[in-house]
Amino acid sequence: MDLATFLIQCLNSLQYGLLLFLVASGLTLIFGIMGVINLAHGSFYMVGAYMAFALSPVVARTFGGGFFSVLVVGTVLAVLLGYVLEWAFYSYLYEREHLQQVLMTYGLILVFEEVRSLLVGDDVHGVPAPDILSGTLPLGDLMTYPVYRLFISGVCLLLALGMWFVFTRTRLGMMIRAGAANREMVQSLGIDIKFLYRVVFAAGVAIAVLAGMVAAPVSSVYPGMGGQVLIICFVVVVIGGIGSIRGALLAALLIGFVDTFGKVLLPSVAGVLVYVLMALILLWKPDGLFKAG
Amino acid sequence: MNFFRTTFRVSLVAGAALMASTGAWAQAKLKVGFMLPYTGTFAALGNAIENGFRLQVSELGGKIAGREVEFVKVDDESDPAKATDNVNKLVKRDSVDVIIGTVHSGVAMAMAKVAKESGTLLIVPNAGAGAVTGPMCAPNIFRSSFSNWQPGYAMGEVVGKKGAKKVVTITWKYAAGDESVAGFKEGFAKATGGQGQVLKELSLPFPGVEFQALLTEIASLKPDAVYTFFAGGGAVKFVKDYAAAGLKKSIPLYGAGFLTDGTLEAQGADADGLLTTLHYADGLNTPRDKAFRLAYAKAYKLQPDVYAVQGYDAAQMLAIGLTATKGDTKDKAAFAAAVRRSTIDSPRGKFTLGKNHDPVQDIYLRQVSAKENKSIQIAVKALADPGKGCSMQ
Numbered sequence: 001m002d003l004a005t006f007l008i009q010c011l012n013s014l015q016y017g018l019l020l021f022l023v024a025s026g027l028t029l030i031f032g033i034m035g036v037i038n039l040a041h042g043s044f045y046m047v048g049a050y051m052a053f054a055l056s057p058v059v060a061r062t063f064g065g066g067f068f069s070v071l072v073v074g075t076v077l078a079v080l081l082g083y084v085l086e087w088a089f090y091s092y093l094y095e096r097e098h099l100q101q102v103l104m105t106y107g108l109i110l111v112f113e114e115v116r117s118l119l120v121g122d123d124v125h126g127v128p129a130p131d132i133l134s135g136t137l138p139l140g141d142l143m144t145y146p147v148y149r150l151f152i153s154g155v156c157l158l159l160a161l162g163m164w165f166v167f168t169r170t171r172l173g174m175m176i177r178a179g180a181a182n183r184e185m186v187q188s189l190g191i192d193i194k195f196l197y198r199v200v201f202a203a204g205v206a207i208a209v210l211a212g213m214v215a216a217p218v219s220s221v222y223p224g225m226g227g228q229v230l231i232i233c234f235v236v237v238v239i240g241g242i243g244s245i246r247g248a249l250l251a252a253l254l255i256g257f258v259d260t261f262g263k264v265l266l267p268s269v270a271g272v273l274v275y276v277l278m279a280l281i282l283l284w285k286p287d288g289l290f291k292a293g
Numbered sequence: 294m295n296f297f298r299t300t301f302r303v304s305l306v307a308g309a310a311l312m313a314s315t316g317a318w319a320q321a322k323l324k325v326g327f328m329l330p331y332t333g334t335f336a337a338l339g340n341a342i343e344n345g346f347r348l349q350v351s352e353l354g355g356k357i358a359g360r361e362v363e364f365v366k367v368d369d370e371s372d373p374a375k376a377t378d379n380v381n382k383l384v385k386r387d388s389v390d391v392i393i394g395t396v397h398s399g400v401a402m403a404m405a406k407v408a409k410e411s412g413t414l415l416i417v418p419n420a421g422a423g424a425v426t427g428p429m430c431a432p433n434i435f436r437s438s439f440s441n442w443q444p445g446y447a448m449g450e451v452v453g454k455k456g457a458k459k460v461v462t463i464t465w466k467y468a469a470g471d472e473s474v475a476g477f478k479e480g481f482a483k484a485t486g487g488q489g490q491v492l493k494e495l496s497l498p499f500p501g502v503e504f505q506a507l508l509t510e511i512a513s514l515k516p517d518a519v520y521t522f523f524a525g526g527g528a529v530k531f532v533k534d535y536a537a538a539g540l541k542k543s544i545p546l547y548g549a550g551f552l553t554d555g556t557l558e559a560q561g562a563d564a565d566g567l568l569t570t571l572h573y574a575d576g577l578n579t580p581r582d583k584a585f586r587l588a589y590a591k592a593y594k595l596q597p598d599v600y601a602v603q604g605y606d607a608a609q610m611l612a613i614g615l616t617a618t619k620g621d622t623k624d625k626a627a628f629a630a631a632v633r634r635s636t637i638d639s640p641r642g643k644f645t646l647g648k649n650h651d652p653v654q655d656i657y658l659r660q661v662s663a664k665e666n667k668s669i670q671i672a673v674k675a676l677a678d679p680g681k682g683c684s685m686q
């Protein structure tokens with residue numbers, strides 16, 4: 001591998017890692033901070049990707065504008081969806097055992113897949129990238145690099161920064177962290193923890209849906225796409241340390257590098273490398289890289 | 294009271310059974326069991342196969358060899374873990390005369406195993422796993438579609454004849470991908486007289502779609518051509534990523550036909566001009582194909598695809614075999630002999646069955662233009678799967 005190829009592979013790793021963080025960060029909120037094992041997280045991602053596909057004609061008709069207005073409309077819808085889901089289902093899960101959480105959220109996966117099949121069908125769809133971002137940059141003598149992938153990385157970095165700011169520098173973040181540490185105590189201090197959790201959950205869903213929408217032009221849209229990202233999301237959260245946004249970012253980047261270079265250098269075991277990495281890190285630090293609190 | 298009712302019911306059932314067994318073969322209904330994916334990623338394929346099969350049955354007047362046809366359906370969910378249970382439902386619970394299925398190769402292998410043991414007739418209308426017409430082959434197992442080896446081999450010859458010397462292959466690391474690449478290498482070696490070089494066989498875990506690292510690898514290897522086997526969502530993403538990485542201009546991409554089948558809408562302009570090989574194509578313009586397409590479109594308000602053709606031909610093969618045995622599904626030797634002897638007049642073009650019961654068929658070279666896989670020439674005429682490991686040679 002010459003230097004140029006090595007650098008391009010590093011760029012690929014970085015880009016894949018950031019995309020992973022984008023998908024997994026919503027799970028960090030819901031699983032890491034609220035403590036609910038949410039298997040339906042992948043479904044929210046799928047809902048986002050299908051929104052990017054199915055909403056664009058509707059949005060173009062009613063509001064005008066292209067991809068970016070779809071992002072805005074989709075995110076608003078996602079917050080509503082998250083709010084309703086929390087009220088109807090998840091709010092009953094906080095005090096329950098993990099097995100019950102797994103059962104209910106698994107049930108939601110099936111419901112989401114079936115509804116998707118009824119509404120949009122089982123075909124594979126492509127979503128075009130917005131025109132201003134559809135260009136490419138030359139890279140080496142043969143390859144080009146799509147500008148849209150850089151845009152995704154930018155969105156990820158902004159999101160990471162935003163989440164870090166909210167959690168560590170605002171009153172809201174303080175309340176959320178306190179709630180994660182001790183629910184009853186926070187409630188007795190006069191904070192409406194139920195409402196707070198509903199907001200956090202809605203934000204988690206919105207981030208997953210946003211990730212699906214932003215990733216749709218590069219990932220395309222197909223049935224069962226949620227299941228593919230779900231496992232890797234859990235790996236990111238577990239390696240990073242449950243509840244730590246900094247940890248999730250670092251873990252996602254680590255996985256990006258291991259996966260990319262694994263595919264090139266050790267193709268026969270590329271499928272298990274990420275899980276070997278997880279096992280090694282958990283042996284070294286059983287709570288993940290950065291455990292919150 | 295209770296006793297009377299039971300006796301009454303028993304005698305009714307016995308009477309019915311007696312009537313069925315004494316009546317001629319022509320009277321008993323022919324039970325056809327569809328074991329196909331009706332949910333999940335392959336649901337559209339399962340429906341197309343069933344539609345094609347039913348179209349041929351209705352063209353035959355709803356009867357095969359004089360027997361009325363009755364359908365039983367099982368959704369296999371493309372889940373190999375449930376495959377043995379599902380096929381046993383059809384064989385033991387429903388006691389079907391013939392099983393039609395399926396799309397997923399892993400499920401088809403389990404079906405072939407049960408069919409081999411129970412002796413039930415099995416016609417595979419899609420799954421290309423080499424083993425079904427290789428080590429697992431049996432007198433009562435047939436395939437109306439293709440083996441993974443066939444399109445791969447044909448493309449190997451095409452790429453070799455185009456003068457490519459150094460190639461790279463890329464696929465998912467699973468049986469279908471491996472078999473397709475093996476076929477490609479065989480055809481490529483033959484066409485280049487052993488001079489052609491496969492620089493690297495790239496693969497990624499199924500069903501992963503993060504191709505960027507491997508595309509960079511391709512760019513650094515600078516081969517004359519790339520051969521690929523992907524299907525469904527992975528095929529869409531690969532074609533788009535290949536174009537976005539700028540490789541489409543510099544390194545020609547060739548694939549097994551599934552790369553561009555049922556995916557063209559989603560791939561858009563990125564698929565334009567791609568060359569693929571398969572046993573069916575758009576624009577064949579034969580009277581047989583035109584008539585089939587028209588009848589299918591009329592019956593289902595849908596355009597047929599390669600899967601519909603495979604279902605249609607499964608029904609043709611069943612009809613040929615059963616006509617020869619006068620509707621008797623137990624006489625497997627006569628059934629197999631009749632199907633082996635005849636030429637199946639498929640919309641894809643006429644084909645026969647090889648010794649291992651896989652179609653000996655023309656493989657088309659197709660080019661994508663205007664959202665169609667237009668046939669541009671026959672890549673290899675009457676290509677037979679080698680049937681490695683099949684004892685019926």
